[in-house]
Amino acid sequence: MTDEPNLLGAYVRARRELVTPEQVGIPVLGVRRVPGLRREEVAMLAGISADYYLRLEQGRDRNPSAQVLESIARVLRLDEEATAYLLGLGSAAPRRRRRRARKETVPxxxxxxxxxxxxxxxxxxxxxxxxxxxxxxxxxxxxxxxxxxxxxxxxxxxxxxxxxxxxxxxxxxxxxxxxxxxxxxxxxxxxxxxxxxxxxxxxxxxxxxxxxxxxxxxxxxxxxxxxxxxxxxxxxxxxxxxxxxxxxxxxxxxxxxxxxxxxxxxxxxxxxxx
Missing domain, CATH: 3.30.450.180 (Beta-Lactamase)
Structure with a gap:
């Protein structure tokens, strides 16, 4: 397991919790224990397996295809700006942590x-x-x-x-x-x-x-x-x-x-x- 922060998983989990079942056409029966959508609901609507989506959120798979991310973005109702951000998270290469903040100089x-x-x-x-x-x-x-x-x-x-x-x-x-x-x-x-x-x-x-x-x-x-x-x-x-x-x-x-x-x-x- 990598020590890199799980930016992709944190992002889709946070956005999943902000989408209501009603927004994606899922009927609500009884009391729901989690805010927003369940993981398996996102997976079903995105056309991927629930186990694969769980691996994405947990950071056990950090190289999803653009097609998978675009499907998840559609389910999470992300706009163009947020979708581009999600795709960037999926393609980001691991980096070593810097020891100093980068100095910015204005021309x-x-x-x-x-x-x-x-x-x-x-x-x-x-x-x-x-x-x-x-x-x-x-x-x-x-x-x-x-x-x-x-x-x-x-x-x-x-x-x-x-x-x-x-x-x-x-x-x-x-x-x-x-x-x-x-x-x-x-x-x-x-x-x-x-x-x-x-x-x-x-x-x-x-x-x-x-x-x-x-x-x-x-x-x-x-x-x-x-x-x-x-x-x-x-x-x-x-x-x-x-x-x-x-x-x-x-x-x-x-x-x-x-x-x-x-x-x-x-x-x-x-x-x-x-």
Whole structure:
């Protein structure tokens, strides 16, 4: 038996427990002792043997075919993003655990761009560390500062939670995006330390992490309750930075001529002159 973590088994088990029998057309008779679907029900619906599915969950078989994984994904009602993640788990090669967290360095030209932009902008690393930021972004949230971690602040900093009117849903999306960002690279000590810290300190994070949700962090409109200018609605754009491993340029911008544009201009006007 390998000492590698059983990522595939943990993922399908967590997702199996979130699918109800009614969702897949199985009648419920009497009291069910397990949440979601039973293993044998998943196996039956996926067209594989119950013993083989059990081996997958237990990590005794770690090389399923793409066809088997796609069948399981269909039963577990995974979307395209989650199915791709599942296929990645099935094809991931074993790796030796790293002794140090990988240092992330932002290309100098990107740092210059972030500084020059007249909009709130920052660079996030693959572990959601803030790697570069401009002063208008810091005016939007003091937690937007180099060295901070967006995931940690979202779940542990009350001031950051107060900035987001619907912070619990915002946190759920961030956890799903974090899992997609780190992928199968869970032997990264930085990931291990961060997940361990948040799991102990935040029951909400712990529940979300146990769901194994996977989703890309995409552009979206965000409502923010700023302590100085009040409610803002800004569009958040996320752009992958070429030549890096998982770094993202994040830019916030308002609708032109909107009340939020005026409030953002007030924050900009209050910044110290460079």
């Amino acid at each position: 100098p030209g990107v740092v210059q761009l972030v500084t020059a932009l007249p909009l709130p902008a920052l660079v996030e690393g693959r572990r959601f560390d803030v790697l570069a930021v401009n002063s208008l972004a810091t005016a939007l949230s003091p937690r937007f500062t180099v060295g901070a971690n967006r995931l940690r602040d979202t779940f542990l900093d009350p001031a950051e939670q107060a900035l987001h009117p619907d912070w619990e849903n915002a946190g759920a999306g961030m956890v799903a995006g974090f899992r997609r960002s780190v992928g199968t690279d869970t032997d990264d000590p930085g990931v291990i330390d961060l997940v361990g810290e948040l799991s102990l300190a935040s029951p909400h994070f712990s529940r979300l992490w146990a769901r194994h949700d996977v989703a890309g962090c995409t552009g979206a409109a965000k409502d923010l309750d700023h302590p100085r200018v009040g409610r803002l609605r800004l569009h958040r754009e996320r752009l992958d930075i070429s030549g890096t491993t998982g770094q993202t340029l994040v830019v916030y911008h308002p609708e032109p001529g909107s009340d939020s544009a005026e409030k953002l201009a007030l924050l900009a006007a209050a910044l110290p002159t460079p």
